[in-house]
Amino acid sequence: MSDTINFIIDGVEIQGREGQTILEAAEAAGIYIPRLCHLKGLTPHGSCRVCTVLVNGRPQASCTQPVAEGIVVESESERVQQIRRDIIDMLFVEGNHFCMFCEKSGNCELQAMAYRFGIPTPKFPYQFPKRGVDASHPDIFVDHNRCILCGRCVRASRDLDGKHVFDFVDRGPHKRVAVNAEARLADTNLDASDKATEVCPVGAILRKRVGYAVPVGKRLYDEKPIGSDIEAAKTK
């Protein structure tokens, strides 16, 4: 028996494999489904919901939803795009994101996503939450103002570094990333070479003293929109 699973994304027939998520199967077929919390190599998390698709009409996170024979997936429809746009909007207003001077600008996945979706400014009111920074570590700077709670650092530290430096504390609107120490990052065993320091999609976890070293025009998303590498594979 073949383990190929046939399903449809936006009217196109796709062959996935048993155990793949919709996002993975789509990607293998050169279809980019936007995502923020998902990162290849990390356990799927399903928290940001930017990868939301309609599966047989129901909203599902495509990064955690396995493919199934005969499902009909809607990804690029206006309805789905609007859901994603609203989620991105909310991520912006929930934190304090000042792209104009942020050193992650041009390399930031959240910013790149906003550009991809044509969001010049959020439609929801800014929340301006009061959040702090943790500059205690000699090599790593943490700015909670920009954290979108994607959990990449949490998963990378736990699963790839085997350290558990970061984790979530509190719930609901009070949820935040905390460190495995009394208060400061400097008191954890985080090392500058840890994977957890490389996975942040935004400017919340940064390597110190190297900001702006890449000139405007040469940054990751200056030339091509986020996701274009996956889409380019399809063209080939």
Next chain:
Amino acid sequence: MVATNGMKRIVIEPVTRVEGHGKVTILLDEKKQVQQARLHIVEFRGFERFIQGRPFWEVPVLVQRLCGICPVSHHLAAAKAMDWIVGGEKLTPTAEKMRRLMHYGQFFQSHALHFFHLASPDLLFGKPGDPLSGFAADVAIRNVIGVAAKFPDLAVQGVMMRKYGQEVILRTAGKKIHGTGAIPGGINKNLSITERDFLLKDIDQMVEWSRSAVKIAKDYTVEHLEKLAPFGSFDSNHLSLIREDGAMDIYHGNLRAIDSVGKKIFDQVDYQRYLDYIGEEVRPWSYMKFPFIRSLGPEKGWYRVGPLARVNTADFIDTPEAEAARKEFMAVTKGKPNNISMAYHWARMIELLHSIERIKELLHDKDLQGTDLVAKGERRDEGVGLLEAPRGTLFHHYRVNKDDQVVMANLIVSTTSNNEPMNRAVAKVAKDHLSGVEITEGLLNHVEVAIRAYDPCLSCATHALGQMPLTVELVDHEGNLVSTRSKN
């Protein structure tokens, strides 16, 4: 509105066609004589406070948001301070020349903007032999659109020169406005051959137009010298950075201050020690600070900065055409410092020419294609960065903790230094031109013209919270509102 000391207040707000907004209060005594004028700035900006806690490498990109006209000044002044923090103040030749190119590009665009777009309407519409009549010309034509209609070539030159400066900034900072080029200890890019050739394409045209701009400013000033000389003028000290050999240097040097007749108050002062020489006073009616030369005290120690001060303090300019223009300029006052407010325009155009001469020189310098971009040395926890912004000496001073966070910031922007001089200019104009207790349209315009000569960037010195209509209030010495006059 409370009147004090038996004086009347006449209020003019805001000043149009300066960058940002201002309000003017003219204080009259019981005999209806002008006693004092205040360029009344009550808006508050707060950068010095809210960058506290931010990582130091972010500051050059963050603080330049103070202004959209000369952000490069703040970008570079902050970067120069951060050079000290990372011990990289001895820049590589590529880094220093790229930064200089960026700075000259900004000077060029900012001076062109001011002269052609903001100031020229005041200068071009006067009756023959009566420059002051131009200040009161019909507001319907006395604006950049009026200039474009009557002097289309000039208007086009202004636009193209500004554009050229912005193109230089784009290729050195990465963006035309609010770029990221300067980083602590250096620069993040060099100038590619393609970029260099693009900029070389129009350089001779820009030099030519700059020459003619100097001529316009010179002819206007010399021709009307008798009437312009007293307009908003007063004796003052002058301060600027100066190169070790006494040459004008807008990117780097030591501090020099001279008095109104050219006697040196101090010279070749290392600006890391600026606090030993410059104090700042706070006055209750303005959020702007009043800097002064310590040895002279707050009363006598105020000084002018900007193009006029720089041309006055310099022993020479190291580009030939600007130097020739400087000599002509200094000849008007027989080699002594020029204290004429309206001479700022001429001095500004000499600097415009100097900037484009330096740009041309730099574009032929192979160091700009170098690849050694960043210098580092021993880490410090304090740094001061000074340069000459288009509007005058700009001071940035930071302290950083061991975690790399800014814990103290002190900025003295050029408009702050020119605060007292602008008050003096307005008081002089009001004394000479106010008759009775009514603000005429003409007087209002005269006050604006005097302030505009200083090219103040009020949004940079503080910040306006919303736009106000232009309102003139006349209040008698008992605090009663006598009359109000408004203009949009």
